[in-house]
Amino acid sequence: MKKNYTLLLSALFLLLLFGCGGDSGSSGVVLAGDTGTLAGDGTQAFQDSIDGTGATAQFNFPRGLATDGDYLYLAESTGRRVRRIDPMTGETVNFAGDGTAGSQDSTDGTGMTASFAEPSQIVYLGNHLYLADSAAHNIRKIHVPTGETSTIAGTGVAGYQDSTDGTGATAQFNRPTGITHDESFLYVADQDNCYIRRVQPLTGETTTLSGNGVCSDQESTDGTGATAGFNAPIQVYQARPPIGTFLYVGTYSRIFKVNKNTGAATFFAGNGTPAFQDSTDGTGATARFNLILGLCSDGYFLYVGDASNNRVRKVDLGTGNTTTLAGDGTAAFQDSTDGTGATARFSSPRACVNYGGSLFVADGGNHRVRMID
Template sequence: MIVIFRIGVFFSVKIPLPAYLKKASAFIGGFFPGATDLVCRGSDNGTNTVIMMRQTFFLWMFLVCMAFGCNGQSSGNLEARSERAPDIDTPYGWLNTDRDWHIKDFKGKIVLLDFWTYGCVNCYHILPDLRKLEEMYPNELVIIGVHSGKFTSEKGTNQIRNAILKFGIKHPVVNDAKFDIWQKYGVNAWPTVVLIDPDGYVVGKYSGEGVYHAVNPYIKELLKEYGDKIDRKPLHFKLETEKKTVLRFPGKIISAGDGTYWISDSGHNRIVKIDPEGKILQVIGDGKQDSDNGAFVEASFSEPQGMALVGDLLYIADTGNNLIRVADLKKKTVTTVAGNGQLGYYWGDEKWGVSVLPNSPWGLFATQANIYVANAGNHQILRYDLKEEKLFRFAGSGREALINGKFKDAAFNQPSGITRLDGNLYVADTEASAIRELDMTNKTVKTIVGKGLFEFGDKDGPFKEALLQHVTGIFAYEGNLYVADTYNNKIKVLDMKSKNVKTLVDGLDQPNGVLVDLGSVWIANTNAHQIVKVDLETGKKKVLNIRE
């Protein structure tokens, strides 16, 4: 086995994995909090396996120290820059700007290239770090997003524009649809950043999360080295704009049990309740992107997604804040029940049976005793015990992979939706475009549809042959599973008796949430900022008129 490690911030090594480390490699994806995940890309030619990982400094330094011994010093060397930064030209267009850009245009400025793909949760996690750097160095630093889309749907300019608006990105983004720029820079993982000095030379690369702490020291050194030679003239970019809509990128929809519905209005950082015709009856959250508790009118969220109703308590996955919140519908107050805002990372045998932190919680499902959480950021399923009021690990090792087996050994891929059918849990395992079953009796996980991180498509038919593309929503109804096949712009039905997948609704725009209630399918048609209702008998489709 050969493993490619990217160590520290600014150099790479390629080493044969010693026999005594092969066992350890089974747990790559982390021994340390803050490490991100295995496996970004892999290949097996029958003799060797090359694994390219999303990683952070400490895990890789740990493994290499085991092999060679290390002194813990930084590997960065600002004196040894010799590689000219390749140009960032592309035939697929630019966004958040009204012109094309080239590396030479930024002479005198420090440049940071961010290689990302908009469906990747780790790319989402580094956005606050990029914003922090932009705020610290508004005139000295230029950040350019290089969008190298993994999925077919992610390569379209319009969908990248939607992602820019959804995430609030304020720097230019180039559409690297065919991975041309990616290949020029030798990138092998999302996210990866490349730092370029004011003379246009590559300082180095860093893959994974924790970008601010990895890159900022080098920016400071460059500022010190170049001094007055730094071009501090402000650059102004023409950012993407959008029309105002009542809902903005709605994520999930659930029934309130009385003919009304709760919607996570994610782009407006709030939760809204509507009647069957779309009239807004109640709002939770003041719309600010924050984490304040308190009365409904003053509480705040950050891109909330999944919800689960338990009596008069509405549990909310406050995704951008890494929190689980609860809205008391009688008292009209919001409190935090799990999380402290930090990203929780747990690996292998670590912290089973003790309280843990959520990490980009995305989907929720309630039973009488528990709230089950599709914990996208750490590729796990968590369990919130309603009696103990604590959050625990439930399934998943923390690796990003399509691995079946016992709950502790199985691996997920950014799970974003969760439901229950006939006593078992079912998960929309997003990055693997898969549907997973958690057998609650045998404590095992198996894949019922899906083949892996890089096998996806749009194919109906038998479970073993069907293909989905970045599925994010799932709902059980009358023995079947209804799924939001997000990047195929469809709702599909998994018939659990015939073991067959078929398309129910098409022509959508990256739907994230699905619900079946009172004879209709209710869809959070996310990128169209809509709620769509489809009659199960007639197939008639209706876009609700959402109004205050």
């Protein structure tokens, strides 16, 4: 009996440590593609983004999603706030940010006294939310119990191609957008520098993991470290479990696997040619995407916010086969349609997070948070 109890405690510890961390959330394979709306009425809210439950809440271009195992946290890029959403009820409240346009020296503070320039992707790790504040060119940290916001890396000034590695304010980024984590580091898609950066979350020490700093065209290249070339890496995702070896990097129309130990980048899915509405399913280079704004996983599939195709796609992590989970490719505004598979409609689906067997998606152009079962 004592042995079984010990095993149970060990399992619970691992679940708390890995299952709820960052942008992966609880495990569970999403199969049916049944799409519903959790929160948002489809009306764009401005600096006075409205709290509420379900359709009484309003958003202003939702962008990033994370979970701490209890709540969803939404980075609202144009609303310049972080919102907290109850995934069971859709109740939405402001959590951090005053909604004003923060300049490059966006203000640290607690709760609504903090300001953001353009909060993009967001992850949860060890009682903190970490987000890429794109227009401020820095990485911010929010202490979840108190709502205190601070800056851990970045000068607030865009650094070009020769972006400086360093610690805290000595490091430079140029529109960081994607962010993910493992048990030790944050990984950042430094979009306009075409780098993948690695950040120590306690010290802010920043180094360059992969990328040559030359924002190449559609012919992004495989390579190791500085020999790899990315065409504007927008998203980066650490696949489950967090002790895995690979990061998945999304550019406009390709997905790469990056070995986080060596920086070696290899092609995984997409042929580099953007596809519109009739985006092609297939394996490896036979699949086509157009503007990858979201990546998340349940440990079996990589889910992709195929923004300009207004679809949510899924890629088999074992085979690289890409299929369409939801969306018919037609942009639907305000009256975005719930439904199953291709009967559902989105407008620029962005970040996603897997929680409790459901996939939650930031439906950016519809100013809603959707869920797919």
